[in-house]
Amino acid sequence: MPTMNIIQAVNDALRTEMRRDDRVVILGQDVGKFGGVFRATQGLFEEFGPNRVLDTPLAEAGIIGSAIGMALYGLRPVPEIQFADFIYPAFDQIVNEASKMRYRSGGQYACPMVIRTPCGGGIRGGHYHSQSPEAYFIHTPGLKVVMPSNPSDAKGLLSASIRDDNPVIFLEPKRLYRAARGEVPEGEYVVELGKAKVVREGDDVTIVTYGAVVHTTLQAAEKAAQEDGISVEIIDLRTLLPYDIDTILISVMKTGRVLIAHEAAKMCGFGAELSATLNEKALLHLQAPILRVTGFDIPFPYTFEHEYLPNEKRLRKALQDSINF
Amino acid sequence: MPEGLVRILRPDGKVEKGQKVPSINPKDLIHLYRVMLLNRRVDERMTTLQRQGRIGFYIGSVGEEAAIIGSAFALEEKDWIIPCYRELGAALLRGFSLFEFCCQLFGNAQDSIKGRQMPNHYASAKLRFGSISSPVGNQIPYATGIGLAARLRGTAEAVLVYFGEGATSEGDFHVAVNFAGVYKTPTIFLCRNNQWAISMPRELQTASKSIAIKAKAYGIEGVQVDGNDIFGVYSVTREAVDRARRGEGPTLIEAVTYRLGAHSTSDDPRAYRDDEEVEGWKEKDPLCRFKLYLMAEGHWGEEKDAYLEEEIKNEIQAALKKSERIGPPSIDTMFEDVLDRVPWHLKEQLEELRRVQELDAVQQEA
Numbered sequence A: 001m002p003t004m005n006i007i008q009a010v011n012d013a014l015r016t017e018m019r020r021d022d023r024v025v026i027l028g029q030d031v032g033k034f035g036g037v038f039r040a041t042q043g044l045f046e047e048f049g050p051n052r053v054l055d056t057p058l059a060e061a062g063i064i065g066s067a068i069g070m071a072l073y074g075l076r077p078v079p080e081i082q083f084a085d086f087i088y089p090a091f092d093q094i095v096n097e098a099s100k101m102r103y104r105s106g107g108q109y110a111c112p113m114v115i116r117t118p119c120g121g122g123i124r125g126g127h128y129h130s131q132s133p134e135a136y137f138i139h140t141p142g143l144k145v146v147m148p149s150n151p152s153d154a155k156g157l158l159s160a161s162i163r164d165d166n167p168v169i170f171l172e173p174k175r176l177y178r179a180a181r182g183e184v185p186e187g188e189y190v191v192e193l194g195k196a197k198v199v200r201e202g203d204d205v206t207i208v209t210y211g212a213v214v215h216t217t218l219q220a221a222e223k224a225a226q227e228d229g230i231s232v233e234i235i236d237l238r239t240l241l242p243y244d245i246d247t248i249l250i251s252v253m254k255t256g257r258v259l260i261a262h263e264a265a266k267m268c269g270f271g272a273e274l275s276a277t278l279n280e281k282a283l284l285h286l287q288a289p290i291l292r293v294t295g296f297d298i299p300f301p302y303t304f305e306h307e308y309l310p311n312e313k314r315l316r317k318a319l320q321d322s323i324n325f
Numbered sequence B: 001m002p003e004g005l006v007r008i009l010r011p012d013g014k015v016e017k018g019q020k021v022p023s024i025n026p027k028d029l030i031h032l033y034r035v036m037l038l039n040r041r042v043d044e045r046m047t048t049l050q051r052q053g054r055i056g057f058y059i060g061s062v063g064e065e066a067a068i069i070g071s072a073f074a075l076e077e078k079d080w081i082i083p084c085y086r087e088l089g090a091a092l093l094r095g096f097s098l099f100e101f102c103c104q105l106f107g108n109a110q111d112s113i114k115g116r117q118m119p120n121h122y123a124s125a126k127l128r129f130g131s132i133s134s135p136v137g138n139q140i141p142y143a144t145g146i147g148l149a150a151r152l153r154g155t156a157e158a159v160l161v162y163f164g165e166g167a168t169s170e171g172d173f174h175v176a177v178n179f180a181g182v183y184k185t186p187t188i189f190l191c192r193n194n195q196w197a198i199s200m201p202r203e204l205q206t207a208s209k210s211i212a213i214k215a216k217a218y219g220i221e222g223v224q225v226d227g228n229d230i231f232g233v234y235s236v237t238r239e240a241v242d243r244a245r246r247g248e249g250p251t252l253i254e255a256v257t258y259r260l261g262a263h264s265t266s267d268d269p270r271a272y273r274d275d276e277e278v279e280g281w282k283e284k285d286p287l288c289r290f291k292l293y294l295m296a297e298g299h300w301g302e303e304k305d306a307y308l309e310e311e312i313k314n315e316i317q318a319a320l321k322k323s324e325r326i327g328p329p330s331i332d333t334m335f336e337d338v339l340d341r342v343p344w345h346l347k348e349q350l351e352e353l354r355r356v357q358e359l360d361a362v363q364q365e366a
């Protein structure tokens, strides 16, 4: 198996799916000849031409609106929004059109499309190149939401998303783009949506997380095992909606302690939903309150971005708090 | 407003036939040249600083100085400037200090926006210079709103808002210009058409013949000017400001210019545009053109220029030296200004952060 980073894995998935299905079309800013500002679509314009890879004017509502139209017509658009921070001009098209098309037409119309967009901080990007907007989309019925944490999942989940018959928001943690490397299966490769992965087994505390924070929790768990004698199990959700409740429940019943970690702000973040659901479904299995380690409830800062992001120190402190409750 | 491209100063520094140079006293002319040169040298220096890893990012305006500084010069102090991210020249002209600018690049304790944003995203309420936002086009609708408020209050203040030609593809541009037309707001929409939006050429943004022509559809005045000609830019902006003050409504100005550098330090334009095109535009450089004119008129000479270069170099060096050694803001500032007062949950979050940091400090001592 070749070793790739996430950018290469995304590129590989796009190329493989475009070869497999000629309905797959890419559109976005700078995605054509230039190959995208992160180079995720590099070489695709050359291979598939201007009718499959479209450079668009600078208008997110136009990109997503056009993609919806293409999907209604029968194509499989994969629009790119250059940074998740810039998705909001298209929010209306996503929330009021793409997500509701199937329901409001009584199932007559569908909107199969994958909106790819880089998310998250850690690249010195300040407010507007660091946001993690997953909660807005998880909150909106009619969308699937996916966030990979490594190259092989990036390929498999993106391929699955392209084949899925629903609109999918595919969030790519940009600080991992080149940092996360790993083996990626060649050719067609699909990772089923809705399935989480236990990336570390343990007995004392379950950490539920996704995206770039998976890596931070793995480091914290290592330290916690060595220095604090805490055995941590980590679940990488991979698909945020519909999320894999079974895998979480199995783990929680084993450990009885839960920590939820994400980079997005705490208030009404995805952790709040997970926590509430676990309270409803597993209260009597819990030995401590469910804790959250998340971004703070402030706009993503510049100078203090590493204080803002969930880091090893905060995670270890929360693990101790959970154990010592 | 005149039809066709307005140009007063030709690329060779001579005045276009039949055109009149606006009356600007020699002291102001030299000041304008100084700010343009300062802007250019700051951009060059800070780009190097980013390469050295001393700042995280930089975005400059090499080649676009006349469009930015010439238009800002048409305003009075009471007027508002709502910038995009390349308008350092306008800020410097207003009196924004290089030291304050450098503090923002470092996001340090003396940064007036408290280390909250990426480099080049400063703000100065004191100077009526807006807070810079990255999302393309977002500033345009509220420039209409400030103009509307000024009109409702009858103050005869004007608002100058900057954006690139790429921004004219966003809905916000159309919404803003339409509202301004309906309410006849004293807003001057200044589009720096620098031909590129990262890798996307102007032709891919719009099928319109020009950006200026879009004004017609919204029932407002529109004009296209050579954006590398400081006199042309100043003149059309001045006329637009005068009209705005008289209550005659908004103007869309298309300043035709060129982004000589990369989009930002994150970009490498060799991947998508020809050197030949860039070289062609270098011959139309706004700074050279202005200098040639000043020398021909006897306002300027090579000796003075060399002296000014030295002065600017030292000025930049001094501002950097003073700002680079200032540490980060205090951690409390992270939780301030989210709302006017810090609510309970943010107080708790600050405490949580402090406890972790204290724990860390104790562990490090041990």
Ligand SMILES: Cc1ncc(C[n+]2csc(CCOP(=O)(O)OP(=O)(O)O)c2C)c(N)n1
Pocket (backbone or CB within 6 Å): A029, A058, A060, A082, A086, A089, B086, B134, B135, B136, B137, B163, B164, B165, B166, B167, B168, B192, B194, B196, B197, B198, B259, B263
């Ligand atoms: C809403 C939005 N979409 C995309 C981007 C990414 N982006 C930053 S600058 C830029 C190009 C802007 O071009 P233009 O408006 O012509 O201004 P210029 O940079 O040329 O001055 C793009 C696409 C952004 N900042 N905001």
Ligand SMILES: [Mg+2]
Pocket (backbone or CB within 6 Å): B164, B165, B166, B192, B193, B194, B195, B196, B197, B198
């Ligand atoms: Mg441009």
